[in-house]
Amino acid sequence: DADVTQTPRNRITKTGKRIMLECSQTKGHDRMYWYRQDPGLGLRLIYYSFDVKDINKGEISDGYSVSRQAQAKFSLSLESAIPNQTALYFCATSDFQSRTDTQYFGPGTRLTVL
Amino acid sequence: AQKITQTQPGMFVQEKEAVTLDCTYDTSDPSYGLFWYKQPSSGEMIFLIYQGSYDQQNATEGRYSLNFQKARKSANLVISASQLGDSAMYFCAMRVYASYGKLTFGQGTILTVHP
DSSP states (O other): OOSEEEEOSEEEEOTTOOEEEEEEEOSOOSEEEEEEEOTTSOEEEEEEEEETTEEEEOTTOTTEEEEEEETTEEEEEESSOOGGGOEEEEEEEEOTTSSSOOOEEOOOEEEEEO | OOEEEOOOSEEEEETTSOEEEOOEEEOSOSOEEEEEEEEOTTOOOEEEEEEETTOSSOOEETTEEEEEETTTTEEEEEEOSOOGGGOEEEEEEEEETTTTSOEEEOOOEEEEEEO
16 A cells, blocks of 8 residues: 555546645654645645644645644645646655655645636 | 756656766755655656765665765766666755755656667
8 A cells, every 4th residue: 555645636626616635644754745746847835744733834825725634644725726726736744753854755636627 | 045957858868778867956055955756657756866965975776876966066866777667757856954844846857768
């Protein structure tokens, strides 16, 4: 089984709808992140969480919110989806105790907002 | 602010040959980490290799090695003995440890391996 899972893998929605993307991990990592990737570009950070009670905005948090329900679960919500939120969304985790704090990514959720 | 530059939008290599993907970075922080990720056409992001700013030796992981030249602020990825399955997008990324853990990504390089 994958260490970092994301649901759904693909989602098509309409402008104005509220949607939630979910991320779960079995790696036991304390840190979790949400990124988005636009076509032909690198990833940009939306939100990050260092533990259940610590949630912080990244560089592009407007229009998004998150919830860290447990150490292993981190959800991203689009309160009112708009077409320019069409992107590939990645969840990632890392272990602060490790020497490198490498981020490991989930398989991604491809979101289309019509 | 941190910046990663990958100047090669696309690279081609013959199967079984070596290829170097370029990455330069900019930061004023002395403590940072450099990462390379592979993104196949299926979309997932796969971690390949890490180099810390204080590491004395260049990192190696199987067929991947990182040519780290600190004074020139470059961290090029070398893939030896290329395979068809190496065809993918490759991203260089940096994390400054004084920050909150954010990875700054480059624009990526598309590598195509020809048989």
